[in-house]
Amino acid sequence: MKTFLISVAISIFLIFLGIMTDIGVLGNALILSVFIVATPQLLMTYSKFRTFKEMEEKFPMFLRDMIESIRSGMPFHRSLLMVSKFDYGKLSKEVKKSANQISWGMPFDKVMDQFAERVKSSRRLYTAIKTTKESYISGGDVVSTLESVADTNVMLEESEKEKKSLLNQYVLLMYAICFLFVGIVAAINKLMVPIFQVTSMAGAAEVLGISNPCEMCMGAECSICSIFQSACVALSVKVAGISCYYTSLFFFMSIIEAISCGLVAGQISENSITAGIKHSLIMTVVTFGAFSILVRIGIMGV
8 A cells, every 4th residue: 555655646746747847748747657556556466466376385285284283193273383383485474473373372263264364365275274264163083174175275276287288378379469469560550651641741631531630639639649759759759740640559559459468368377367467567568679679670650
């Protein structure tokens, strides 16, 4: 929350600065503000996702150690205190917190409830911890119950890895679609923009419906056009002329395509849109790099 408030405050300051200076500065400020607000949130969301994935991988190991301790004659709370000394990666922090609560005299069932609440973002961990708590309360053959929970978690992890390996070809297909889209818009830009320029100079633009909307913008349209001009500056395209408008239009279309393909790739491979953030970042960076190269070699922006 603190990071979000700081990023919003910086964004508001930049937008206010743009309003007080120039419309072109406002366009740059809007682009930068979106980047400042969105990037930390996306990175934090993905970091949280990776943390829970590692915790899910380590949880069966934690249960196995608990089982061995219980088999040796230790009660539940003592076994938790003992295994808290072991390393379980990101899971160790939560295990040690639970062990500290046990050492302060908190009942084991309440400790497990709080443990489950802290990791409820992961349905698998939440269910496994609740099952552990119920086995403690009900008694009986708790070792068999915990072994079943551990085996189920291992089986789920292996099935996810197998699914991911099988679906990798579709992830590659999303990358191919993204880069193919860049190739298509580059070809359209190379073939059509020179025709638009000649038509515009010949004075037939209005008759054929081919024009640059940013030449005579009014009101809110100017803010959009300033964003397009900022993209031209970033890509080293001449701001004046119809080429800037269409290059920027194709550029933002490609960026949206890259972000969308990345999110779909994450949903396909790991059944989570959050997992697609890394794919979106990769595709966006490659798309920006591709446009920069295409402009410099004269295929776009001429």
